[in-house]
Amino acid sequence: DTAVSQTPKYLVTQMGNDKSIKCEQNLGHDTMYWYKQDSKKFLKIMFSYNNKELIINETVPNRFSPKSPDKAHLNLHINSLELGDSAVYFCASSRGLAGVYEQYFGPGTRLTVT
Amino acid sequence: AQRVTQPEKLLSVFKGAPVELKCNYSYSGSPELFWYVQYSRQRLQLLLRHISRESIKGFTADLNKGETSFHLKKPFAQEEDSAMYYCAPSLESQGSQGNLIFGKGTKLSVKP
Numbered sequence: 001d002t003a004v005s006q007t008p009k010y011l012v013t014q015m016g017n018d019k020s021i022k023c024e025q026n027l028g029h030d031t032m033y034w035y036k037q038d039s040k041k042f043l044k045i046m047f048s049y050n051n052k053e054l055i056i057n058e059t060v061p062n063r064f065s066p067k068s069p070d071k072a073h074l075n076l077h078i079n080s081l082e083l084g085d086s087a088v089y090f091c092a093s094s095r096g097l098a099g100v101y102e103q104y105f106g107p108g109t110r111l112t113v114t
Numbered sequence: 115a116q117r118v119t120q121p122e123k124l125l126s127v128f129k130g131a132p133v134e135l136k137c138n139y140s141y142s143g144s145p146e147l148f149w150y151v152q153y154s155r156q157r158l159q160l161l162l163r164h165i166s167r168e169s170i171k172g173f174t175a176d177l178n179k180g181e182t183s184f185h186l187k188k189p190f191a192q193e194e195d196s197a198m199y200y201c202a203p204s205l206e207s208q209g210s211q212g213n214l215i216f217g218k219g220t221k222l223s224v225k226p
Binding site: 004035040041042043044045090092097099100102103104105106107108 | 145146148150157158159160163198200204214215216218219221
């Protein structure tokens, strides 16, 4: 039973394309997140959703748009991909606030933009 | 600005040696603090949190408010401890809703 799953695991695409990464959690959590991990392993939060509503939107280009169709899903859509978007993207979820509750992470999606 | 610092990018020790992964934070309030770990080819997972005061896999972390530090320690490192370790204090500022800010991580390598 995978708690937090992401698809695809690897994504290779060309500059200018539009792509989506899907995330699903079966833990019944209220809060979901997207993180970006760069080549130096630096992990930075991008978005946070609570009960399908956006609560955190860090300084992220508006080419990135999260979509939460329901509490169990938080998808990440990226328009006009750029070389600098290449990274590993992690989805995570928690029962409540990240500062209080443990976050459960997905396996990551390695995005390569050529 | 609120931030977290892990000064060592890479820490290499021999098996059986003590290990200390440093973490310093600068926050106006009293954050909750976490250590997350990422083993090779595995997902990021919680190692321990300040509030629970547990010892997990032999690791402990003490919050030192005077030094604003939350160093992770283990008296005898094992090869299976080799991983990437992230210190993560939570923000309590308005609007952040308890968001976690991750340090840049320290890669621990335990040699046989």
